[in-house]
Amino acid sequence: MPDIRPSADGARVLADLNALRAIGAYKTGVHKPTFSEPHKQSLEWLMQKLPDAGLGAVIDGIGNVFGTSAKAGPKLLAGSHLESQNYAGWLDGPLGVVYALETARVLNRDPSVTGAVEVAAWCDEEGHFGSFLGSRSYIGQVTEADIDAARDRTNGRTMRDALADMGLAGQARIAVEPGRHVGYLEAHIEQGDTLESGQLAIGVVTSIVGIWQYQINFVGEQNHAGTTRMAARKDAGLALAKFCVAIDERFPAACGPRTVWTTGRITLDPGAPSIIPGGAEMLFQIRDDNPTVIARLEELLRTMADEASTNGPCAVIVTKLRTGAPAMMNAGFQDAIDAASKIFAGGRSLRMPSGAGHDAQMLATVMPAGMLFVPSIGGISHHWTENTADADIVTGAEVFVDACRRILES
Numbered sequence: 001m002p003d004i005r006p007s008a009d010g011a012r013v014l015a016d017l018n019a020l021r022a023i024g025a026y027k028t029g030v031h032k033p034t035f036s037e038p039h040k041q042s043l044e045w046l047m048q049k050l051p052d053a054g055l056g057a058v059i060d061g062i063g064n065v066f067g068t069s070a071k072a073g074p075k076l077l078a079g080s081h082l083e084s085q086n087y088a089g090w091l092d093g094p095l096g097v098v099y100a101l102e103t104a105r106v107l108n109r110d111p112s113v114t115g116a117v118e119v120a121a122w123c124d125e126e127g128h129f130g131s132f133l134g135s136r137s138y139i140g141q142v143t144e145a146d147i148d149a150a151r152d153r154t155n156g157r158t159m160r161d162a163l164a165d166m167g168l169a170g171q172a173r174i175a176v177e178p179g180r181h182v183g184y185l186e187a188h189i190e191q192g193d194t195l196e197s198g199q200l201a202i203g204v205v206t207s208i209v210g211i212w213q214y215q216i217n218f219v220g221e222q223n224h225a226g227t228t229r230m231a232a233r234k235d236a237g238l239a240l241a242k243f244c245v246a247i248d249e250r251f252p253a254a255c256g257p258r259t260v261w262t263t264g265r266i267t268l269d270p271g272a273p274s275i276i277p278g279g280a281e282m283l284f285q286i287r288d289d290n291p292t293v294i295a296r297l298e299e300l301l302r303t304m305a306d307e308a309s310t311n312g313p314c315a316v317i318v319t320k321l322r323t324g325a326p327a328m329m330n331a332g333f334q335d336a337i338d339a340a341s342k343i344f345a346g347g348r349s350l351r352m353p354s355g356a357g358h359d360a361q362m363l364a365t366v367m368p369a370g371m372l373f374v375p376s377i378g379g380i381s382h383h384w385t386e387n388t389a390d391a392d393i394v395t396g397a398e399v400f401v402d403a404c405r406r407i408l409e410s
Contacts (some may be wrong), residue, residue, distance in 0.1 A: 006110055007344070008102050008401045010394035015394070018100045020045065020082070021090040029384030032084040033154065034128035035063065035121040035162035042082040046121055047355065048111040053104035053117060055091075061163070061171035062142070063123035064134040067101070069108060073115030076407055077181045078103060078400075080188060080359065081125035086154065088164070089386025091189045095374070095393070097121050099187040099400045103317055106401050107408070115408045116166060118181070122359045127375050128152055128355075129159045135362035137173050154213045176366050183368035183407065186360040193379030194352060201345040201395050203373025204337045207289040208354045208361040210326040212298060214284045216243070218306070220314040222270065222278025236280035237268045239314035245281070246304060254300050258353055289326045327361035333370025333407060340402035345395050356381075370407075372400055 001373035023045065024030045024038025032038040041066050050057040065082075069075060080096025080345045097119070104117040114264040122133030129150040132227070136142050150159035181407050190196075195203050220236035244263055251261060262285045284301075288294050296335030298320075334351065343347035360369045374396035 005112065005405070006106050007327050008099075008106060008394070008397035010397060013098055013102050013397045014393060015389055016049070016101065017091070017094060020098070022092045024084070025086050025385045028387060029087065029089045030084050032082070033086060033152075034124040034126065034133075035166055036082040036083075039083045040166060042094075043121065046082065046101070046119075049101055050104075050119060053101055053119070054108045054116075055104055058170070058174070059171075060174040061168050062134055062137045062147070062168060062173050063163070063168060065119075065121040066174060067104060067119035068386045069104075069116035069118055071108060073118040074182045074408055075116050075118050075180060076404055077118050077120055077184045077185065077363070078404060079120035079122065080186050081122045083124060083126055083128065085090065085126050085382050087378075087384055088382050089189075089384060091386060091388055092191070092381055093188075095189055095388075095396075096187040097145060099397050101402045102397055103401045107405055113405060113408060114183075117404055117408070120289040123387060125359050128154065129162070131357070132359055132362050135359040138176055139184045139362055139366050140175055141362075142173075152182060180316050181367055183333060183370065184360060184363040185333060185370050185400070185404060185407065186358060187372045187373070187374070187396060189381060189386070190360060190376045191356050191379070191381035192376060195350065195373060195375040196377065196379065198350060200348045200350050200397055201375070201392060202337065202341040202349040204341070204351045205329050205354050205360075205371035205373060206334060206351050207329055207358075208327040208358055208364075208371070209287040209289045210291055210294055211322065211357060212286045212294050212320065212323040213322040214301070215316045215321055216240075216282045216284055217319070218243070218280040218314045220278050220280070221276070223276045225274045225276050228276060233276055234278075234313040235276050236314050239308065239316070240266065240280040240282055243304070243308060243316065246308075247284075247301070250300060250304065251297060254293075254296050256288050256290050258355070259286070259288040259293055259297070260355060261297070283321075287355055291326060324357070324361075325408040327364040327369070329360070329364065330368035332369060332410060333403070335394045336403040336406040336410070337370065337372050337399065338407060340399045342399040344402060370403075372396065372403065
């Protein structure tokens with residue numbers, strides 16, 4: 001039988017999301033970069049809404065907004081982010097913040113619930129100044145020197161100037177308070193097509209993938225494109241192209257069932273049609289939720305580079321730029337989401353890893369954490385056509401509220 005206790009008000013959830021969508025609207029999506037005027041207005045909107053959920057509202061010195069409760073008992077932290085990628089979707093981030101707000105409204109005033117839900121809107125998950133900036137600051141991974149050095153990736157604006165324009169210069173940053181929260185729960189659009197293609201309503205996130213990124217350089221010999229015989233060329237661009245093909249041919253034998261790899265940027269030097277490239281560079285990324293698999297693929301990548309260098313005609317150099325460990329989601333939180341989905345989603349749920357990074361992976365380093373996904377239409381995200389059906393948004397909110405209730409009661 002359905003749970004008769006109060007649950008999410010679907011109409012209110014949709015109204016809140018559409019109110020945020022109107023701020024910084026771009027076509028059917030939004031343009032809401034970190035510390036832009038639309039982002040500032042979205043944070044102010046949340047600050048005004050938090051008291052309706054019985055929460056005190058505060059913004060810290062890096063732009064995180066928190067809704068805090070004075071209610072006795074255990075506290076569960078929930079949230080996501082409010083900024084967007086440039087000219088992108090309206091649900092990536094705000095969905096999780098609105099679900100958290102709605103859950104606080106429902107549970108914090110329910111006398112049958114011991115404890116409370118607190119809300120967080122993390123700043124700059126999208127990485128305009130630095131990926132997961134707000135959640136990393138909260139767990140103590142951002143220094144003042146990091147803030148001094150941070151620049152907007154689009155226009156070069158300093159983060160110090162941006163914070164000053166927000167009225168946050170000199171304001172203290174809030175850090176995690178050990179023992180305050182029983183954990184952290186975040187809702188998000190899937191940003192893929194697994195749920196939609198399987199006619200499923202809820203994704204129960206088991207883990208968030210690790211991301212390892214590399215710069216791969218090809219060193220050849222720049223020369224005249226018209227007078228240099230093909231057999232005499234040391235074409236770095238051609239070497240890069242062959243290497244990309246070789247990756248796709250050899251990685252499948254060593255990867256896991258959900259491993260993905262991407263060549264995200266290619267640069268040729270000097271990049272002129274009448275000059276054979278003497279240098280080429282590719283940015284390459286591997287994602288998987290199993291660090292052993294990623295390490296195995298890195299070993300293969302380096303072996304391939306050594307082989308290519310030996311066989312010539314170009315040298316291949318692999319430089320690791322970034323490593324991010326996979327984050328495992330709490331088993332009890334997964335069970336709570338599954339149980340809630342049986343009531344509100346007819347059991348149409350799937351346990352699945354997240355192929356994208358989220359603030360939950362930062363919080364998972366200091367407290368139990370979990371994530372819930374709702375379907376993305378066409379699997380589209382980071383684009384203004386990003387969308388989720390209203391019915392799926394409402395179902396997700398109902399499941400999220402009930403999962404939070406179960407976590408607090410456990």
